[in-house]
Amino acid sequence: MTTATEMAGWAGLQFFGRTTASVSHELKNALAIIKENAGLLNDYLLMMDKGMPLQPDRFRLVAGRIDQQTQRADALIRHLNRFGHSVDEAFTSVDLNEVLALLSALSSREVSMQQATLSTEVEASPVMVKTTPFWLLTLLGHCLSFALQVMGPSRELVVRVTKTGDGGLIRFERLEKMRQQNFPGEFEAALFEVMGATCRMEPEKKSMEIKLSNC
Amino acid sequence: MRILLVDDEVDLASALAERLYLRGIEADWVTTAEAALEKASAVDYDLAVLDVKMPKVGGLELRERLRRLYPQMKFIFLTGYGSEIEFNEASCQEGESCYLVKPADIADLIQRMKDLLAHGGGDQ
Numbered sequence: 264m265t266t267a268t269e270m271a272g273w274a275g276l277q278f279f280g281r282t283t284a285s286v287s288h289e290l291k292n293a294l295a296i297i298k299e300n301a302g303l304l305n306d307y308l309l310m311m312d313k314g315m316p317l318q319p320d321r322f323r324l325v326a327g328r329i330d331q332q333t334q335r336a337d338a339l340i341r342h343l344n345r346f347g348h349s350v351d352e353a354f355t356s357v358d359l360n361e362v363l364a365l366l367s368a369l370s371s372r373e374v375s376m377q378q379a380t381l382s383t384e385v386e387a388s389p390v391m392v393k394t395t396p397f398w399l400l401t402l403l404g405h406c407l408s409f410a411l412q413v414m415g416p417s418r419e420l421v422v423r424v425t426k427t428g429d430g431g432l433i434r435f436e437r438l439e440k441m442r443q444q445n446f447p448g449e450f451e452a453a454l455f456e457v458m459g460a461t462c463r464m465e466p467e468k469k470s471m472e473i474k475l476s477n478c
Numbered sequence: 479m480r481i482l483l484v485d486d487e488v489d490l491a492s493a494l495a496e497r498l499y500l501r502g503i504e505a506d507w508v509t510t511a512e513a514a515l516e517k518a519s520a521v522d523y524d525l526a527v528l529d530v531k532m533p534k535v536g537g538l539e540l541r542e543r544l545r546r547l548y549p550q551m552k553f554i555f556l557t558g559y560g561s562e563i564e565f566n567e568a569s570c571q572e573g574e575s576c577y578l579v580k581p582a583d584i585a586d587l588i589q590r591m592k593d594l595l596a597h598g599g600g601d602q
Contacts, residue, residue: 288531291558292487295581299493302584306500328489378533 270453271398277450278401285372286343293336300328342368349396357396359424359431359475360385366403367422377411379418390424390431392475394458399475402454406435406473409446415439415469430476438469446471479595480522483507484514484540485529485556494527497584503591511535511543518544523551525591530557530577541575552594554587556580 303325311317345365367383374381410420414437421436447455447462455462463472481498483505485491491507498505506521508514511532518526526544528537535543541553555577576590 288558291580292490295556295558296487296490296493298581299490299497299584303493303497306497310500325493328493332489376531376533 267453267456270450271401271457274405274450274454275397275401278404279397282346282369282404283343286339286346286369289372290336290339293332293339296332297329297336300325300332304329338368346400349400352396354393354395356391356393357399358389358391359433360390362396362399362403363422363424363433366400366407369400370404370407373408374411374420377414377418379411379414379420381407382419382421384421384423386424386426388426390426391477392430393477394460394475398454398458402451402458402460402473403433405447405451405454406433406471409451410435410438410471413438413440427474427476430474433473433475435471435473436469438471441466441469441471479503479524479591481505481591482514482517482521482523482526484511484526484532484537485509486532487529494584494587498588501584501588503588511540514540515543515547518548518551523548524595525552525554527554527556527587530555545574552591554578554590554594556582 304322307317307322307325342365346369363383363385367381370381407420407422410422414420416439417437419437423432423434423436425432425434441464446464451462454460459476461474463474465472481503483491483495483498485494485507486509488509491509495505495507506517506523508517511534514526514528517523526541528540530537532540537555537557541555544551544553553575555575556579557577558580574594576594578587578590
């Protein structure tokens, strides 16, 4: 018989694989753009060597693209690094505002491939909860994937962090097609169980609320 | 040869098109499958270079649509995937397409274009 912990572990592995594959794909794109535009700069220089005038505006534009893509790649690696460090401590205090920001960054490709937009709304001050950071990210990643399946035709999702007396809430909103879906599934249910978190589905409000408590 | 580049990364498609142009190859670029189909209806392309993963309609599905409309058209996929062997088996077995892994070398890309158009083969 598979235990909730084993199920949660498998869900975590799946999320880990999916996320690293997605971010590495994004990195490949950034590197491809850098390579192509660096090549284009070389082409301009070769043309100049052959007596054709160099066009500074073109040169600046292409150099700007390289700079922009380098920053993109740097941000991707930074997020991937933070994700990797989410397994450093099995149980620790995390700020839900920061967790949501990391989830949003790690999921940007998944969101854009669905032609969706994700808006996050966080508290002005940290919302601290004691939890297992990697499992929290895994759970929220599963919730986001579900939210992308049940979003409305505007393809806009809102995820909101709210502080509570003993922890915090993460609320997924604009889940227009929520009634048609079955959530949480077995993996998500296992994650909720091992984390001691609760999920409230609110079809009438087209939202889903994840409650994390310090108790 | 007349080439159509399709990639949702604008800065990749535009730079690649310019580099091909500087090497004497006419290349148009678009960022969506829909725009590619529209462009192909107006221009006779010998070959399309397709990104595999694009929002809405990906490169594999776009190839199917283009192939139905323009049976002579050849295809090169640009992919960021790590599973090249599986991708090769899945998409290039019919001898009219091949693929390159991003970031690709422009000399390799042009050679693949020439090979496909000269021999109609997709050997890796």
